[in-house]
Every structure is written in C-alpha cells, then in structure tokens.
Amino acid sequence: MTDPESLRARSRLRWQPRQVAVLTVVWVVLWGQVNLVTILGGILVAVGITLVFPLLPIEWGGRLHPWGAVVLVGHLLKDLAVASFRLAVFAFGRNMPTPGIVRIDLRSDSDLYQVNTAELVSVVPGTIVVDARRRSRTLYLHVFDLPDAELRDQVVADTLALERRVVRALGSRAEFAALDDEAPRDEPTFREVT
Amino acid sequence: MNAVLDLLGAVLLLLGSVFCLAAAVGVVRFPDVLTRLHAATKPQVFGLVLILTGVALTLRTGHVAILAAFTVGLQILTAPVSGHMLARTAYRTDQWDDEHASIDELGEDLEAAGFTNIFEEEPGPPGNREPRS
Numbered sequence: 001m002t003d004p005e006s007l008r009a010r011s012r013l014r015w016q017p018r019q020v021a022v023l024t025v026v027w028v029v030l031w032g033q034v035n036l037v038t039i040l041g042g043i044l045v046a047v048g049i050t051l052v053f054p055l056l057p058i059e060w061g062g063r064l065h066p067w068g069a070v071v072l073v074g075h076l077l078k079d080l081a082v083a084s085f086r087l088a089v090f091a092f093g094r095n096m097p098t099p100g101i102v103r104i105d106l107r108s109d110s111d112l113y114q115v116n117t118a119e120l121v122s123v124v125p126g127t128i129v130v131d132a133r134r135r136s137r138t139l140y141l142h143v144f145d146l147p148d149a150e151l152r153d154q155v156v157a158d159t160l161a162l163e164r165r166v167v168r169a170l171g172s173r174a175e176f177a178a179l180d181d182e183a184p185r186d187e188p189t190f191r192e193v194t
Numbered sequence: 195m196n197a198v199l200d201l202l203g204a205v206l207l208l209l210g211s212v213f214c215l216a217a218a219v220g221v222v223r224f225p226d227v228l229t230r231l232h233a234a235t236k237p238q239v240f241g242l243v244l245i246l247t248g249v250a251l252t253l254r255t256g257h258v259a260i261l262a263a264f265t266v267g268l269q270i271l272t273a274p275v276s277g278h279m280l281a282r283t284a285y286r287t288d289q290w291d292d293e294h295a296s297i298d299e300l301g302e303d304l305e306a307a308g309f310t311n312i313f314e315e316e317p318g319p320p321g322n323r324e325p326r327s
Binding site: 029030032081087090092096098100101103119126129131132140142152 | 219225270274290
C-alpha cells in the first residue's frame with residue numbers, strides 16, 4: 001500500500017476532472033437552466049471546491065459493471081424498504097429492540113470497497129457502522145435488533161453478500177475471484193489509530 | 195393517464211409521510227442514542243425517496259425529476275456519514291444502552307487490546323440512562 005502521506009502531498013493541487021464534471025452538472029441542475037453563465041460558473045465553483053476540499057486519490061483497479069450496478073441498486077432499494085418497514089413497526093409497536101455490536105471482517109482489500117460497503121450497510125437493514133478499521137478491513141456494526149447472539153452469523157453473511165455485490169458492480173475480475181480465498185489477515189490489534 | 199399518475203403521486207406522498215412520522219416517533223421512543231440513530235437514518239431516507247418520487251410523478255417535469263434524483267442520491271450518500279460519526283462518538287463516550295445489548299464484539303476487541311473506556315464509571319447525562327419499561 002502506498003504511504004498515505006505522499007498521496008496526500010501530491011493530491012493537494014491536483015486537477016480532478018471527474019469531480020469537476022460531476023460538480024458542474026450539480027450546479028447546472030440547481031440553476032435549472034443550461035447556458036454559458038451557469039456552465040462557466042459551475043466549472044469555476046467546482047474547481048474551487050476541488051482545491052479547497054481535495055479528495056484523496058483512490059486506488060481502483062476495476063471498472064463499472066452496468067449489470068452489477070443494477071443488481072446493487074435494486075437490492076439497495078429492496079433492503080431500504082424492508083428495513084424501513086421493520087423500523088416503523090418497532091417505532092409504533094410495544095417491543096423495544098435488543099441491540100448488538102457485531103464484528104465483520106471483509107473479504108476484499110480495498111479502501112473503495114470498504115467505504116462503499118460501509119456506506120451501503122449503513123443505509124440498509126437495521127445496521128450502523130460504529131467503527132471501522134483499515135488494516136484488517138474490519139467493520140463493527142451496531143445491529144438494531146439482535147435478540148439472540150447466534151443471529152450474528154446471519155448479519156455477517158448479509159454484509160459479506162453486500163460486499164460481494166459491491167465488488168461485482170465495481171471490481172475487476174481478479175478482485176471478484178479473490179473474494180473466495182481465505183487470505184490470512186492481521187489479527188485485530190489496535191496498533192493503528194485511524 | 196394523468197389522473198393515474200396524480201393518484202400514484204399522492205399515494206407515494208402519503209406513504210412517505212408515514213415513514214417520516216415513524217422516524218420521528220422512533221427518535222422519541224427508542225431507548226438510547228444508537229437505536230435512535232437507526233430511526234433517524236433509515237425510515238426518513240426511505241420516506242424522502244417516496245415523497246420525492248411522488249412529487250416527481252405529480253409535477254412531471256424533467257427538471258424536477260433530475261433534482262429529486264440528486265436529492266435522493268446525496269441523502270443516501272450523506273446520511274450514513276453523519277450516522278457513523280454520531281454512532282462512533284456515542285459508543286466511545288459510553289452513551290449507549292449496553293445493559294440490554296446481546297453482544298458487543300467491538301468492546302471485546304478493545305478490551306483485548308488493552309483499552310478501557312474512561313467514561314464507563316461515570317453515568318452519562320440523566321436523559322440517556324432511564325430504565326426501559
């Protein structure tokens with residue numbers, strides 16, 4: 001892995017065309033009209049934003065797979081609906097939830113997939129990421145209702161399936177294949193402060 | 195056709211409002227910070243998705259549809275971030291309901307690594323410590 005400090009140093013004044021393009025589109029949509037002023041103004045604002053808040057360069061060896069992305073979004077919407085419904089039932093019902101915190105060791109080894117998985121797992125079914133560790137690719141999830149500690153395996157399986165869909169949507173073939181081998185990982189020790 | 199779309203839009207608006215109400219009720223009723231966060235992030239995002247879909251179906255202009263899609267996308271991207279920050283802080287300042295928790299593997303790992311929570315001894319602010327009925 002590249003040294004984060006050197007990445008940071010060279011990222012500061014980097015030209016980030018993709019971010020500029022996306023931000024310009026957002027700006028134009030907010031104005032609601034496409035003309036020279038909004039487009040130029042958008043580019044100006046976007047360049048300013050990327051200079052003030054530069055994104056760290058992301059190492060990404062894969063590409064976007066349209067079908068994988070469709071599957072990912074479809075699952076996301078379904079999970080969102082189911083999770084929201086269950087939470088609504090709890091909100092109006094008599095039972096109070098039994099929470100639990102579960103450790104999940106991800107199978108992929110990439111910042112991008114870890115962040116995406118954490119992000120989606122937070123939107124989705126009854127889970128929030130309480131803590132995340134980079135070295136061992138671990139996520140700690142607070143599960144909304146986990147009445148029985150045995151159910152943790154189900155949560156782990158669901159999250160790994162989500163990670164699989166993320167890699168299926170964004171990863172390369174090699175990365176997807178690598179999900180299946182049991183790579184030895186560092187034991188969770190808190191040597192690194194992240 | 196327009197009548198059908200109007201009806202569908204209205205139904206979605208209503209349904210979305212119900213989910214937002216559920217989120218609000220959950221924030222009031224759930225026992226601790228972390229469970230309340232669940233209420234604050236999930237049904238509310240879903241409610242917003244439904245409401246904006248309803249609005250887009252009712253107004254039926256391209257600009258509104260794109261704007262709604264952007265709003266939903268940004269909401270889905272940002273809600274987990276704020277949720278995570280709050281969750282992490284709540285956990286580390288021991289403001290969560292660990293007595294009723296079934297399992298806490300983060301606590302086990304932190305303890306195994308020799309960390310102790312210095313907030314453990316002091317009771318949190320009174321509001322967060324009420325026993326559950």
